[in-house]
Amino acid sequence: MAETTVAQIRQLVEALYRTESRRVFATLIRLLGNFDLAEEALHDAFAAASAQWPQEGVPANPRAWLVSTGRFKAIDTLRRRTRFDHSLAELASKLDTEANALDIADDSQVEDDRLRLIFTCCHPALPPEAQIALTLREICGLTTEEIASAFLVAPSTLAQRIVRAKAKIRDAGIPYQVPSKADLPDRLETVLQVIYLVFNEGYAASSGSSLTRANLSEEAIRLGRLLMELLPDTEVVGLLALMLLQESRRTARTSPTGDLILLEDQDRSLWHAVYMAEGRALVQQVLAAGRVGAYTVQAAIAAVHAAAPSTAETAWDQIVAWYDLLTQLNPSPVVELNRAVAIAMRDGPAVGLQLIDDILAQGDLANYHLAHAARADLCRRLGQVAAAKDAYQQALMLTKQDPERRFLEKRLRELSQET
Amino acid sequence: MKFICLGYLDEAQWNELAEAEQAALMESCFAYDDELRRGGHFIGGEALQSVQNAATLRYQHGQVTVTDGPYAETKEHLGGILILEARDLNHAIQLMSQHPGVRSGPFEIRPVDEAINAQIAARIKSFQRG
Numbered sequence: 001m002a003e004t005t006v007a008q009i010r011q012l013v014e015a016l017y018r019t020e021s022r023r024v025f026a027t028l029i030r031l032l033g034n035f036d037l038a039e040e041a042l043h044d045a046f047a048a049a050s051a052q053w054p055q056e057g058v059p060a061n062p063r064a065w066l067v068s069t070g071r072f073k074a075i076d077t078l079r080r081r082t083r084f085d086h087s088l089a090e091l092a093s094k095l096d097t098e099a100n101a102l103d104i105a106d107d108s109q110v111e112d113d114r115l116r117l118i119f120t121c122c123h124p125a126l127p128p129e130a131q132i133a134l135t136l137r138e139i140c141g142l143t144t145e146e147i148a149s150a151f152l153v154a155p156s157t158l159a160q161r162i163v164r165a166k167a168k169i170r171d172a173g174i175p176y177q178v179p180s181k182a183d184l185p186d187r188l189e190t191v192l193q194v195i196y197l198v199f200n201e202g203y204a205a206s207s208g209s210s211l212t213r214a215n216l217s218e219e220a221i222r223l224g225r226l227l228m229e230l231l232p233d234t235e236v237v238g239l240l241a242l243m244l245l246q247e248s249r250r251t252a253r254t255s256p257t258g259d260l261i262l263l264e265d266q267d268r269s270l271w272h273a274v275y276m277a278e279g280r281a282l283v284q285q286v287l288a289a290g291r292v293g294a295y296t297v298q299a300a301i302a303a304v305h306a307a308a309p310s311t312a313e314t315a316w317d318q319i320v321a322w323y324d325l326l327t328q329l330n331p332s333p334v335v336e337l338n339r340a341v342a343i344a345m346r347d348g349p350a351v352g353l354q355l356i357d358d359i360l361a362q363g364d365l366a367n368y369h370l371a372h373a374a375r376a377d378l379c380r381r382l383g384q385v386a387a388a389k390d391a392y393q394q395a396l397m398l399t400k401q402d403p404e405r406r407f408l409e410k411r412l413r414e415l416s417q418e419t
Numbered sequence: 420m421k422f423i424c425l426g427y428l429d430e431a432q433w434n435e436l437a438e439a440e441q442a443a444l445m446e447s448c449f450a451y452d453d454e455l456r457r458g459g460h461f462i463g464g465e466a467l468q469s470v471q472n473a474a475t476l477r478y479q480h481g482q483v484t485v486t487d488g489p490y491a492e493t494k495e496h497l498g499g500i501l502i503l504e505a506r507d508l509n510h511a512i513q514l515m516s517q518h519p520g521v522r523s524g525p526f527e528i529r530p531v532d533e534a535i536n537a538q539i540a541a542r543i544k545s546f547q548r549g
Contacts, residue, residue, distance in 0.1 A: 159512055
């Protein structure tokens, strides 16, 4: 066969790896019942494609070919390895007899397989950090080294997390299945948490290797899209909308030198119009459907901001109403704090300050730097310079992130110049 | 990604084995190496002679001293290296976990430093040109 065709087929196999390998992998896990065996089978199937397709031609359904080849390679491998480990013989013959019973090219199963994989990686029996690592490696296809660098840990630490998680899945017999209707809401909540944690890891930290961290947000959005395709629950759509609306402000929220820019000072022309439009449309879609959860409400708040040309022209009454709902759905001191800030924008800083002082008096947020930063800002607006300085100092003591420190220090300098 | 797998061995324990047992263990290691070759994972390997044949150099007080034997007195010593191609560290761990050699002593899996290797490659190239 001509050299060019061989090169073309190599390119095709590489492209298929990027678009199909996670689907093939998810199906192989179901067929083989084991993550490690499936990973090896996946590798063998793609290697076989590179070797055989130049001679035999590209099959009509490449994905089905890869699945069935991977499966037969796995059985072959187990048979050969019986000489090192006799326990493999039983597994090999079990898989072989199942072969005839299964229609492995059944495409209707494929999307379910991806959903099974998501629910297995985000199983509540696994610690959150393991859920995140497994999700990024097995569903998104990132390497151990890429995930480690995004989370600023050693690859060997992350590798061990993944090894332990897989051992737990195997030893605890965590089933490879989509949860029953009764369990679905709770289990889905865990999946959404994992996706949002990945997103925030990429969004919140604007220091360090900010480039790789931005990619985490992209991965989270990609996961959100995948999940919406597979399971279009309202909160799935709500989370995707929330991530898109937050991501749309990424460029505007930090200066070229990496300093933090507050919402009121952001150049709104820098907001990403496509993400924003998509996020707002998704919010509309969910609200029209009538059932709202905590992610949808947060997305609705972000959508109100997105619709406003400036802070002054923001519909703060709507935002306060959404926060009222959020305090019912998801009561927490942090939500109360955000509600107080919105009320301050609607009714003036004095009203907001009273609310924040009440929240701080409850004690839960005493060590939360943003509570003190919000208090400082309201004091500053009221001209209470000494109280504002004290609160900024408090916030400064409690914050760990460099951009936030620089922002607070700048505010303190400005206050000193005013007096 | 390329990984170097350092295989350690308790020589005293190894020497206590009957010749047939040694041969059987070697054979199972070779057979698994074939498994790695089949998947395109086996890039190369070297077996090492006994640590008794080692010479250790040290730079002390401005001069090089030589001692016979290993640099550290441990029960297990490096017995051989295997150069492995894998997608990432977890893939390497998975492949080497099934290697029969791990039953005779620990494997240390180390990713190669591609940045320094690139410097070495550039050096080799300029050396050949010069």
